Amino acid sequence: SCYASQLCNCSSMGLDFIPPGLTAKMTVLNLAHNRIKRIQSQDLQQAVNLRALLLQSNKISSIAEDSFQSLAKLELLDLSSNSLAHLSPLWFGRLFSLQHLHLQGNSYRDLGQSSPFSSLRNLSSLHLGNPWFSVIRQGNFEGIELLHKLWIDGSNLSQYEQGSLKSIKEINHMIINIRDSNIFSEIVRDLLHSVTWLEVRRIAFSIAAEMQVLRVISSSFVKKISLRKTLLTDATIPEIASILEDMPKLVELELVDCRLLGTGQWKMQIQAKQSQTLRVFTIKKLSIEEFYLFTDLQALEGLLSLFKRVTVQNTKVFLVPCRISQNLRSLEYLDLSANLLGDLSLKHSACQGGWPSLQTLNLSQNSLSDLEMTSRSLSHLGKLIVLDISQNNFGEIPDVCEWPENLKYLNLSSTQIPKVTTCIPPTLEVLDVSANNLKEFELQLPFLKELYLTGNQLKTLPGAAPIPNLVALSVRRNKLNGFSKEAFESFRRMELLDASDNNFICSCEFLSFIHHEAGIAQVLVGWPDKYVCDSPLAVRGGQVGTVHLSLMECHRSLVVSLICVLVFLVILLLVAIGYKYHMVWYLQMTWAWLQAKRKPKRAPPKDVCYDAFVSYSENDSDWVENTMVRELEQACPPFRLCLHKRDFVPGKWIVDNIIDSIEKSHKTLFVLSEHFVQSEWCKYELDFSHFRLFDENNDAAILVLLEPIQSNVIPKRFCKLRKIMNTKTYLEWPAGEEQQQMFWFNLKIALRS
Numbered sequence: 001s002c003y004a005s006q007l008c009n010c011s012s013m014g015l016d017f018i019p020p021g022l023t024a025k026m027t028v029l030n031l032a033h034n035r036i037k038r039i040q041s042q043d044l045q046q047a048v049n050l051r052a053l054l055l056q057s058n059k060i061s062s063i064a065e066d067s068f069q070s071l072a073k074l075e076l077l078d079l080s081s082n083s084l085a086h087l088s089p090l091w092f093g094r095l096f097s098l099q100h101l102h103l104q105g106n107s108y109r110d111l112g113q114s115s116p117f118s119s120l121r122n123l124s125s126l127h128l129g130n131p132w133f134s135v136i137r138q139g140n141f142e143g144i145e146l147l148h149k150l151w152i153d154g155s156n157l158s159q160y161e162q163g164s165l166k167s168i169k170e171i172n173h174m175i176i177n178i179r180d181s182n183i184f185s186e187i188v189r190d191l192l193h194s195v196t197w198l199e200v201r202r203i204a205f206s207i208a209a210e211m212q213v214l215r216v217i218s219s220s221f222v223k224k225i226s227l228r229k230t231l232l233t234d235a236t237i238p239e240i241a242s243i244l245e246d247m248p249k250l251v252e253l254e255l256v257d258c259r260l261l262g263t264g265q266w267k268m269q270i271q272a273k274q275s276q277t278l279r280v281f282t283i284k285k286l287s288i289e290e291f292y293l294f295t296d297l298q299a300l301e302g303l304l305s306l307f308k309r310v311t312v313q314n315t316k317v318f319l320v321p322c323r324i325s326q327n328l329r330s331l332e333y334l335d336l337s338a339n340l341l342g343d344l345s346l347k348h349s350a351c352q353g354g355w356p357s358l359q360t361l362n363l364s365q366n367s368l369s370d371l372e373m374t375s376r377s378l379s380h381l382g383k384l385i386v387l388d389i390s391q392n393n394f395g396e397i398p399d400v401c402e403w404p405e406n407l408k409y410l411n412l413s414s415t416q417i418p419k420v421t422t423c424i425p426p427t428l429e430v431l432d433v434s435a436n437n438l439k440e441f442e443l444q445l446p447f448l449k450e451l452y453l454t455g456n457q458l459k460t461l462p463g464a465a466p467i468p469n470l471v472a473l474s475v476r477r478n479k480l481n482g483f484s485k486e487a488f489e490s491f492r493r494m495e496l497l498d499a500s501d502n503n504f505i506c507s508c509e510f511l512s513f514i515h516h517e518a519g520i521a522q523v524l525v526g527w528p529d530k531y532v533c534d535s536p537l538a539v540r541g542g543q544v545g546t547v548h549l550s551l552m553e554c555h556r557s558l559v560v561s562l563i564c565v566l567v568f569l570v571i572l573l574l575v576a577i578g579y580k581y582h583m584v585w586y587l588q589m590t591w592a593w594l595q596a597k598r599k600p601k602r603a604p605p606k607d608v609c610y611d612a613f614v615s616y617s618e619n620d621s622d623w624v625e626n627t628m629v630r631e632l633e634q635a636c637p638p639f640r641l642c643l644h645k646r647d648f649v650p651g652k653w654i655v656d657n658i659i660d661s662i663e664k665s666h667k668t669l670f671v672l673s674e675h676f677v678q679s680e681w682c683k684y685e686l687d688f689s690h691f692r693l694f695d696e697n698n699d700a701a702i703l704v705l706l707e708p709i710q711s712n713v714i715p716k717r718f719c720k721l722r723k724i725m726n727t728k729t730y731l732e733w734p735a736g737e738e739q740q741q742m743f744w745f746n747l748k749i750a751l752r753s
Helices: 181-190 208-219 237-245 298-303 322-327 343-349 371-378 485-490 508-516 562-581 583-597 618-633 654-663 680-695 716-727 737-752
Strands: 007-009 028-030 052-054 076-078 100-102 125-129 146-154 170-178 195-201 224-228 231-233 252-256 259-261 280-284 309-313 333-335 360-362 386-388 409-411 430-432 450-452 472-474 496-498 522-526 540-543 610-615 665-672 701-705
Touching: 007 737, 028 737, 052 737, 170 181, 181 208, 208 237, 231 237, 237 298, 298 322, 322 343, 343 371, 610 618, 610 654, 618 665, 618 737, 654 665, 665 737, 701 737
Parallel strands: 007 028, 028 052, 052 076, 076 100, 100 125, 125 146, 146 170, 170 195, 195 224, 224 252, 231 259, 252 280, 280 309, 309 333, 333 360, 360 386, 386 409, 409 430, 430 450, 450 472, 472 496, 496 522, 610 665, 665 701
Antiparallel strands: 522 540
């Protein structure tokens, strides 16, 4: 399966050696999770265009010195989790393009007497260390001047020669896993002016005496410090605060998955000089064993007045003391999601004078149950614009509530609301009441621009007159069965209506109206598999404006005579035969193929304006539009993707749209799932791409398997899909984040090929 592909995935195949026959066409070779023990000189000699080589989680203990000599274009080399007892500079001597090198999880105790990385001038990220790694010497990092990320796993590091890391002039993100505070202090001394973001993992700050060796960090130019899986105590918190307040450029402090032994009764009062630069403070999943004995943090009040962004997530916070809130005078963003705040404790936390500059507040996933009390507790926050109180349990809501006067965004999704009332503030511009039990929506919201009603029980569209400025409306996954002309006429200013995944019964009159008269820029309607419609044309998950209906199709009289009954029976018989043997598909595809054959084989280079045309089912649109499109179109350099929702020409026959889009794209990217193989339009796109694949003898198709597909669910008419899957390597979307990074890397390589 690798011979004709640039991407070769041979992971988890039980291989004992690198397979022979690698060619210059390959750009990615994945040999992870096998039993390979050695790499020999000739193993990779022919793979001269390789850009990613994944060899992690094998048993490699021996690498010939010239094994990687032919890989001058290699950008990623992963040798982590193997059995390498030493590192040789000769391995990396010809890897001039290498950007990412992963060497963690082996058995080497040091990096040698000199630098194994001196020839890696383009290196961007370096991962080092293992449980046996104990020595770092001067000169080990010679040749490296700039790194985006340096990760050192030095849990048992016992010797560090001063100046070893000083040769690196700039490190954007330094991750260090270390237990010895003296070694940590020596390393930090060498990084005072080179590191922007310092992340410390698994270190214990348990007694105040240990903190003295760390005082050197107070003169560091670090802008962000992250403590992850770190032990803190009542004795060390004041010392840490004292060190941080002296740091001249520190902007952000982050504690993630840390553990605090104590109750907040600091042994020494923090007389804060107050850091003049610290503005962002984040705590996520902080474990406090004696949680219910914790004090009100009065000693920290003086540190808070300049904070602009504070996040305390998943930390069992049930109360913010009023004095703390009042001291957060500059706070603009506060995230207290996934905690234990209740109605009464919120009233005390948001006391008068508290959070005077707050603009964004996130209280999602707490224990709030009274919307009237919640709104009243926050009503004095005159600058509050954005409020997220989703995933609480409000239930029935009253008719009258008191809200902040400038509130414009309100998220009430997943709050068990059975009915919306005039409690909702009329000043809103964005309202999200998705995933509730709403059966109707009738509110006067004159300034509302965006309304999200996904996942409710609506059977009709909300009235447009009470919300005259609405621009975007999402009513996905409701129980809508149709729209009235009046509804569409009143929504003429709207730019987007997403009504997919409903129970529509289509009619020719309805389709004609929204196509010719409604005037909405984009209407997304997902038709069900079973529908009642006088017309043979319908749309699933596409733009309704692509439907063309004739008067004959829309006005067909009933025929009750015997002749018509007989004709009906004959037609029914023919339809049954055609359905069984897919005759309609073959006729449609033959005609479309003849049209495509009359066009030029390949569009002129000036007409190829997309990197890839994306073929996917509407049921997978959330992953495609919110995950894949964001990853690829925000890459550097960005990819230009063609999506049917965004880039098809309105009013043009949908088949012509598909053919033109494929011809104007370098590649065709198929997002395969069980929904895909049930989609008729996806089959059109697959067939047209298959014609191009064989007519031009190229590698235009890229397959992405979003979920496992059982062979018995692939319809027989998808014979070309079966053939392509048997002859081309495809990419599988993994569950783990580390595998997802490699998935994106492989996909970008395929799109650039």
